[in-house]
Amino acid sequence: xxxxxxxxxxxxxxxxxxxxxxxxxxxxxxxxxxxxxxxxxxxxxxxxxxxxxxxxxxxxxxxxxxxxxxxxxxxxxxxxxxxxxxxxxxxx
Numbered sequence: 159x160x161x162x163x164x165x166x167x168x169x170x171x172x173x174x175x176x177x178x179x180x181x182x183x184x185x186x187x188x189x190x191x192x193x194x195x196x197x198x199x200x201x202x203x204x205x206x207x208x209x210x211x212x213x214x215x216x217x218x219x220x221x222x223x224x225x226x227x228x229x230x231x232x233x234x235x236x237x238x239x240x241x242x243x244x245x246x247x248x249x250x
Contacts, residue, residue: 169195169196170210173193173195173203173206173207173210175189176188176189176193176203177231182225182227183225183232183234183235184225184227184230184232184235185207185230185231185232185235186227186229186230186231187203187204187229187230187231188229189203191203193206202221203229203231204221204223204230204231204236205221206231207231207232207233207236208221208233208236208238210233211233212233212236215238216238218240218241219238219239219240219241220238220239220240220241221236221237221238221239222236222237222238222239223235223236224236224237
């Protein structure tokens, strides 16, 4: 009997398995609310996308969607904003 071993998927490949590409340019997240990127480490899909494709999120900052689609994970549509600014916008 021959054993076939498939190449292991990278974390980014696993992440992209949950993404649906919309005509608007949004990457719509179709996976669970949190994404497990290492054993025991969970993060929201938006934070994972931002950190993977754009870099670290500064302390005191949250991820905001420039497209206003809350399940969009396209890094081009994500920006880090001060937490207080994001809270202020939610109350307006």
